[in-house]
Structure formats: C-alpha cells, structure tokens
Amino acid sequence: MDADGALAAKSEQPAGSPQPLRASNTIGRIGTTWAWATSLIRRFPWVAGTIAVAAVAGAVAVTPWGATGEVLLIAYVVMMAGRSAWAMVRELRNGTFGVDVIAVTAIVAAVLVGEVWAALVIVLMLTTGQALEEYAAHRAQRDLSLLLARNPQTAHLVQPDGTMRDVDVSAVVPGEHVLVRANEVVPVDGALVDEAGLFDESSLTGESLPVEKIAGDAVLSGSINGSDAVVLEATRAAKDSQYQQIVALVESAAASKAPIVRLADRFALPFALAAYGIAGLAWWLSGDPARFAEVLVVATPCPLIIAAPVAFMAGMSRAARDGIIIRSSATLEKLHRVRAIAFDKTGTLTRGEPALVGVHGHGGIGSDTLLQLVASVESNSTHTLARAAVRGASERGIALDESDDATEVAGSGMVARVSGHVVAVGKRTYIAQLTGRETERASLLRGEMAVYAAIDGAFAGVLVFRDEVRPNAAATLAGLRRHGVASMTMLTGDDRATAEHVAEAVGIEDVHANCLPIDKVEFISRSITHPIAMVGDGINDAPVLAAADIGIAMGARGATAASEAADIVILPDDIARVAHAVTIGRSTVDIALQAIWIGIGLSVVLMILAAFGLVPAIVGAWLQEAIDVIAILWALRASRSR
Template identity: 70%
Template sequence: MGAVLGRTLAAARRFPWVTATIGVAIVAGVLAFTPWAEAGFWLIVTYVVAMALRSAWAMVRALLRGIFGVDIIAVTAIVAAVLVGEEWAALVVVLMLTTGQALEEYAAHRAQRDLTALLSRNPQTAHRVTASGEIEEVPVTAVMSGERILVRANELVPVDGLLVSAAGAFDQSSLTGESLPVEKVAGDEILSGTVNGAASVILDSVREAKDSQYQLIVALVERAAATKAPVVRLADRFALPFALAAYAIAGAAWWVSQDPARFAEVLVVATPCPLIIAAPVAFMAGMSRAAREGIIIRSSATRESLHRARTFAFDKTGTLTRGTPTLLEVRSEGSTAADALLRAAASVEATSAHVLAAATVSGAEARGIVLDHAEDAFETTASGVTAEVVGQTVAVGKRDFIAAHLGSDVRPAQIDGGEIAIYVAIAGAFGGVLVFRDQLRENAAETLERIRALGIRNLMMLTGDGQVTADHIASSLGLTDVHANCLPADKVALVAGASARPAAMVGDGINDAPVLAAADIGIAMGARGATAASEAADIVILRDDVSRVADALAIGRRTVNVGLQSIWVGIGLSLGLMVLAAFGFVPALVGAWLQEGVDVVAIAWALRATRPGSGQ
C-alpha cells in the first residue's frame, strides 16, 4: 500500500496540472451537494478560464514565431462551454489538455528508454595505475593519453587503449553487435564501452575520454535525443484546415439550430489533442526502435527526409565490400607446393604492418598453417619485404620488387577485376603468386534489393577504384549507375547533382566526410564514432552491418507514415463526432469524454512506430 501511495504522489508531483484539474473537480463535486454549490461553480469557471488564458498565451507566442497551432480550438471550446453554462464540459476539456501533455511526456519517456539505457552505461570512473604501481580510482575525464589503466573483470573499458596484458576476452556487442566475446592479444586496440571478460587486464590509454569510442557514440545519442525536431510542424500542416472545418461545422450547427449550445458541443469534440500528441509520440517511438537496431538518427528532420528519399549513393570500399582484402588463391610455380609457398610468404609478412601482409597471415592461419620464424626482415615501403626463413631468403611484394630481387622479369599474373596479386620469390627463384580480393559483404545484394523494394529506384556506386574493379563489384550487385576513379570532390559533385532528391550517401571512411556532409542524408557505416565520417553524417550505423542502412530507411519511412496515420485517425474520429454533435446527438459533457477516447486511440496508434509492420 505504501509503495502504491508513493507512486501516486510521485505522479501527482510530476504532472501538477493534471493534479490541479482533478483537485478542482473533486472540490467542486463535493460542494455541489452542499449549500455552497455556487462556490463550486465559480471555482470551475475561474480555473478553466485561467487555463484557457494560459493556453491562449502559449498560442500567441507560437503565432509570433510564425506557427499556427490547433490550440485555438481548445481555447474557443473552453470559453464557449462556459458561456452556455457547460462548465463541467469545459473542465473535462481542460483535463483532456493537461492529461494529453502528461501522456505525451510519458510516451516520450517510454520510447526513449533504449536511448537512456545506452547513456546510463557511459563509463564514469577509471582505475589508474600510478608510477609506483598503486591503483587509484579517478573520474574518467581525468585519464590522459599514455596513462596505464587497470580494467577489472566484467568492467566497462573506460577509454580507448592498447592491451598491455598478454591476452583478454572482450564483449563488443554494444559497439559492433558481435554476439560472442572477442579474443585480443597484447598490442591490440580495445575500444571504450566494451566489457572486459573474467580476468583483469592492463591497458595503455591512447585517447582521452572525450575522444574515445563509447563517449563519442554517447555524444551522438545525446544530440539525437536533445534535438527538438520539426515534429510539431507535421501536425501544424493540418492545423489551419482542421480549425476552419471545426468552426464551419460549429457555426452551421448554431445557425441551423439557433441554439448556441450546439456551437460549444461541436467545438468540445473538435479539441485537437490527437494532432498535438500523435506526431511527437510516433517520432519518439521511431527513435527508440532505431536505437535498438544500433542506428542513431540525429534529428526528426532526417526521418522526414528518409520518408521522401529518392536516391541512395554508396561508397564501395568498406561499405558494399568488407574493406579488407581476403586471400582468394595461392598459385605456386615449379616444385614449390601451395602450402609451402603460403607458409614462407606469411612468415615474412608477419614482420610487416601492410594491409596485404595482415591478409596473408590471416589466410595462412585460416588454412591451419603454422608460421616459421623470420629473421633479418627488411621492408621497402610500399614495395615489398625480404627476410630469412628456415635458412632461405624469401621476398614478398609487387611484381617490380620481385623482378628487381631476382634480376629478371616476372610474368604478370592473370587476375579478374577487383583482385590484386603479390609475388613471392624463394631462394633466388620465382615461387608463385598470392591473389586477394576485397570481398563483397554477404548481405550487400540483399540490402540493395530491400532498398529497391522500399521505393528507391536510383542507386549509385561511387569509388576511387579503377573502372574494371568498380564494374566487377557493380555487376555482382546489379548496379548500373557506377562512377569510378572518384576523388572526394567528385563524389560531392555527383551526389549534389543527383536529379531525384532527397539524396542519401552511405560511406565509412574519413575521405567520405565531405560527401556525407553535402548529401541531403549522410549515413556513416560501422562502429567508428571517432571518424570524421560519423561527425559529418545525419545517421550513424553503430554496427558494421550494411543491412542496417535498409533498416534505417524502413524505420524512417514507417515512423513518418505512422505519425501521419495517427493524425488522420484522430482527425477522422473528431470529424465524425463533430457531425454527430452538430445534429444534437452528443451533449457537451459526453462529447468531452468521447474526445478523451480519441486521444487514447491516436496515442496507441502512434506507438505502433516502435514495431515493424507492412514490410517496414
């Protein structure tokens, strides 16, 4: 009982105008059965007129900002009901307005819980290791780059850092959607916001908190949640015609019946809370759903743009493809077996930081090949590397590099578009070729089909790669509008020149930042909130999954559709009640309560935006 009373009192404090309205109704109701009934009448009249003046003042301030809202109908209904002696109906209209505001706040709180859950996990403290080896707990904002940090078992990593401990397992699901813990070894970067495993680890911080991964994502969420969108504008588009229709019906009913009470009865059921509440609730519900899918949409203006989008342009590398080369084929020459060639090449490449070196080592490990120890490694930047492996000199690199190493020409490998080859020499003889390809994402083609199914007919691919590579990838995806050899400025010009607008651009790299900023809708891919791309984007996909782009489009469209539907549902029900009231079938007090039911229906309809539906 005490807990129920406590919640009731908390709700009363949270929604004071609802509490005040109910209090006036209770006091006036009690006075109606006493000799002071007239005092109850004047209490209601005074209160509802004061509330009408409060709403009128808010309406005037909105008009000064150039916004015509539908509050004018509510104000007129309250005044008209008082003038015809329907003070209780006027009080119900006030109750409807105050509870409507309370319901909007409650619905917004309900819809935002996924966002606040993310914000609540923001690391607040860190365990800093001092020069003497002691551990001190400090605010995460006090951690500087280069400091040593202890992360205890099952704790959030407070700042981005390099792993000092030999190994560790980390849950990155909040950043990447990866469901299984990820194994890391000494030297690997650990992003803030990941959850440490069962053993404590030591990190060397590489960024301050404000520049670390999770804090940047939180900043994006805070901006998205704080943005006061043009959500009200969506309803205000209907405000003037709805008000004119309401006044026309009310005026006609009064003129035909010669009864001023009809005017009040029509306006009471015309009170436009569904228009005021429906769009904000739908938009907040859409924000909640997007957050659950790992999508941060920075403003409701972006949702409206998604609803109207006609063109989608995609960067290739890292967006439609994985952005990292994968070993496709090992072509050995002479007597060297394929596994032996790969073992020798990977043993040498393990000493290099080049992206193809990492792909070579990964390819060998995937085939279960154990690497040999390489000695006396020497790397020529952007050309190749040589080293001694099991008593033999092994060279790995570009064709020209290997030709110079051997002192003779090397025949170029036959490769398809989108492929790249590196060459291997062992003990002074040409050993063979390793072929790599930047693989398409498994769900890239399916994602494009979903986007087409959502009504987008203009799909473009923009890339800095050559035409042959671009055409190869595009043909695999069924894309015909392909632009190769693009510099950042070329991408900006192509997106800005798109004939079907609004135009969205999807990218992931720093070089994509200019075109993401220039596009009507910029969408940054992947869990890389620190990149310039995500800072320039209107939408950030937190998980490295291109299918979330189609999800963002579907959520944006459904959110606006549901908002519009809820507005039309409210308008339709209100118009029906207005017609019935015009013919005298709905007394003012009954109509006021029926309008409360219309509010509930409109809000329930708007909350459908939290769920998928109709293929979206």
C-alpha cells in the same frame, strides 16, 4: 531466552495469527505505492491538480455549500484556459498557429452555457494529453539513452613504475596504458597490449557474440571487457574516441524536433475553421447556444498536437535499437521521400579490408606450407595485407610458427627467420631483388592484388587478396529498388576496371570512377533527383556526406569525420541497415500521418453528431479523451520492428 523457550513461545501463538514478517511486507507495499503515487504527482502536477479539483468540487456538491464547488470549478478551468491561451500566443509569435485555440474556445463556451464539468473534462484531456506525450517521449528515448547511462567516467591509468592510478577519462592521452578490469566498459579507443582479450561490442556494432582480440588489435571504447583484466594502449583521447562520438550523436538525436510537427500545425487552421463553421451552423439552425459548445468540445484535436512527435520519437527509438543512430528527426521525413542513393565502394559495398582468396606455391612448395611461413612472418607487421594473411591462416586452421630477426623494409616488404628458413614477403620487385631473378607477374582478376614470397633466396609463390563485395550488398540494393529508390550510383576513387567489377556484382549501372572528394560533392550537387542520400565510411567521404540531403555513414569503422558529417550513422558493419533505415523512415512518417488523420476523422464524426444534438457536452468530452488515447497508441506503433 534459550532455544527451548523460544520454540515454546512460538508454539503458543494461536494458529493463523499475523506474523511480524507479513506486517512488514504490508508496510513495505504501502510505502512503495505511496512513493509511486508521489512520483507521478511530481511528474504530472497539472493532471494531479485537475483530479484534486474534481474530487473537492464533487465532495462539496453534496453539501449545503454546493455553489462553492461550482465556483472552484469555474475558477480552475478559466485559469487553465488562460494558461493554454498564453502558450497559444507564444506559438503565434513564433509563426505557428496551434490547435489549442479550439480547446480554449471550447472551455470558455462550455462555461458560458453552464457545462462546467464538461469544461473540466476538456482541461483533464489537455493535461493528460501532455502527460501522455511526456511519458511516450520518455519511453521512446529510453533506448537512445542506454549509451549515455554507460558512459565511462574514469580510467585506470598504468604508471611507468607499474602502479595504477584512477584518473578522469578526459585526462588519458594517446600512448598511455590503461587497465580495463573484468566486465568494465572500455573508456577510450586503444590497441590491446595483452596477448588476447574478449570484448562485447553489441552496443556498438550489433554483434551479439563476444569478439576475440589479439595483441595489437583495435579495441573500441564503449565495448565491454570480458572476464579477464586487460591492458590497452590508448590510441585516441576520450573526446575523439568512438564511444564519445556515439554519445554526441545520441544527444543530438534525442534533442531534435520533427518537421512533421509543423506539418501537423498546418492542419490546425483549416481544422479550426471547419470546427467553428460546424459549431456556428449548429447554433444558428437549432437556436441553442449549447450546440456551439457541444461541437467545440469534441473538436479539441489533441491527436494533432501529440501523435506526430510521439511517432517520430518512437521511430528513432526503434532505429537506435537496431544500431541506427538518426541524428535529426527531420531525416526521417527525408527518408520517407528519398528516391536516389549514391554509394562509396571501399568499406561500403565491399568489406573495406582485403581477404585472402588464393595461395599458389612454386617449386614444389605446398599452399599450406607457404601460407604458414608467410603468415608467421606477417604476424610481425601491422600492414593491412599482413593482417589479412594472418587472418587467412587462422580461418584455414593453420597454426603459426615463431619468427626471429624480423626486419621490415618500409614500402617493400618484410623478412624473418621461421623454422630454420629465411622467409621474405612483399612486392614483386622486392622479391626479385632478394632472389636476383626476375619474378613473373601473377595473373590476377579485376580487383585482386598479390603478395610475393621467397624462401631461402628462391621464389616460393604468391598470395592473392581481394576486397570482397559484401555478401548482402546486392540483396540490399534490390530491396531498396523494391521500396521505390529508383536511382543507384557508385562514386569511388578507384580505377574504372575495379569499380565496374564491384558494380556488376551488386547490380549498379551508373558508375563514376577515379573520383576525388570534390568530384563526389559536384555529382550530388548536380543531381536532378532529390532527396538524394550518400552512403560512405571513410574520412574522404565526409564532404559528400555533408553535401547530400541524407548522409549515411557506416560508422562501425570509427571514421570520426564521416560520422560527424552524416545525418545517419550505421553502427553495425552491415550495409543491410541502410535499407532498414529507409524502411523505418517511411513507416514512421506513414504512421505519424495516419495518427493525424485518425484524430481528425474521429473528431469530425463526433462534431457532426454533436451538431444534431446527439452528443451532450460531458459525453463528448470523454469521447474526445478516448480519441486522444487511440491516436497516441497508433503513433507508438512506430516503435515496433517489422
């Protein structure tokens, strides 16, 4: 058919006639709905089975074979009671008294007094409660699983001849070059080979803005490359890289079980005795055995079983979204009770890297000129102070010059030719040796260090560095005190003068300086206040983090040993997250206990009403279902950031 014919055929269709596209959309919607329904049935088969039995029994009830429907109901609820009873027996073998015993008793009692439909509602309550728990746990673990979903599996290995070969990420060894394409996840920890690169580290550090790296800078696995492909030199094998360590922490956190569940089970025995007492008393006073069943129907305490673990998983999910990986939900309960915290100094209360705080020229040399020449020389070194000098020049907007003939003297300093001048940078004794004259020692404050410089054989000035206190450290410690953490201690291997300078700045009075790792462990062991938490970041902190009731590692710096030993890893390089973790722990446990008491309180009210015959069994069963939903929704409040 030509174009005119097609247009004519289209114009002959009656107005308002259904179009093939609309029919296709309708079929698509039906297919989507059917797929969704079948998915729910597969995920929650016992809920689907209970609803199906109710539908069949209800349909048969209006036919001459109505008795068959009742038999079907009785057979199904007795089977489900047996299933719950077997699970209860397994719990008893493990030393746990579960509250399912009340539900089983209620189902049997309801059947014996002829309230078969009420028994079915109890079964529906149990199965939907389990389904809600599974759904809530899945929802709460979603944030914890995001890292796992992005786990890189392959790496683009650059061969010596310049060709590229895709290999399993586990096959990459330190020293090999890896190509990371645009927008790909960095597979292993490495150092940037190219001149510059832009990386999204938000999933690791919480920093929302992309981070610019230059050649030689460390790039963490798990960060996302920018719009240009870059080459990295692997510095760690995949199993030792930052991202794999975080994945291991996430898996451990997701698989943990909360002690508060055991606490909830401790409520089970007194609650069951109270329920049986009220039910028996109601039967005895009224002479009606139906009262016994009516009381037990509303005493089925699913909130006691479900709400607490839901709250804990929600709290762990909330922490993960804020860059706080909590390895065990047991830690949340300890955070709820923590009253003492010890802090390492370097990298915890301070930034852990020296910052340039002063440039003092000598012999008429200006500070900007001195910094430009020194930083140009230091750009050839990977030393911590060299990086700080280059970073200081960049922050002041000073461009570096090209340097030639750079030579580094291990442990002393470096010399290079910059803009026609021979510039030397290093220790005071090194500069004195080069100039042939005694160099005057710089006047430094506590916690400061100096680097000396010479230009063309003459002393030229001093650069002063200091490991600065984190700007939010004092406010974080003050916030912890307001939240009930009474004891604050600093444990550091540095000398007392430097330690006291930092302690005074952040508001810590109890200072232990010149500590070896064993000294820190002994302090934690001797502490009379428990639970006690320890916050650190270095490899040397691993023993004390393991010894503390709660070990908290500032993990953004990649200290694998510290992260492995810790109960909590703070991914962003932000000490304020320590206070946030304590807040999450306390609010999560509070919400879990509130959910438990809400379930118990409402159930007791309904039991009393049922004892006086005010709540029929079928109505009580539906009211108990509503209590379950209320308690679970209350528990999910733990996932909200406040």
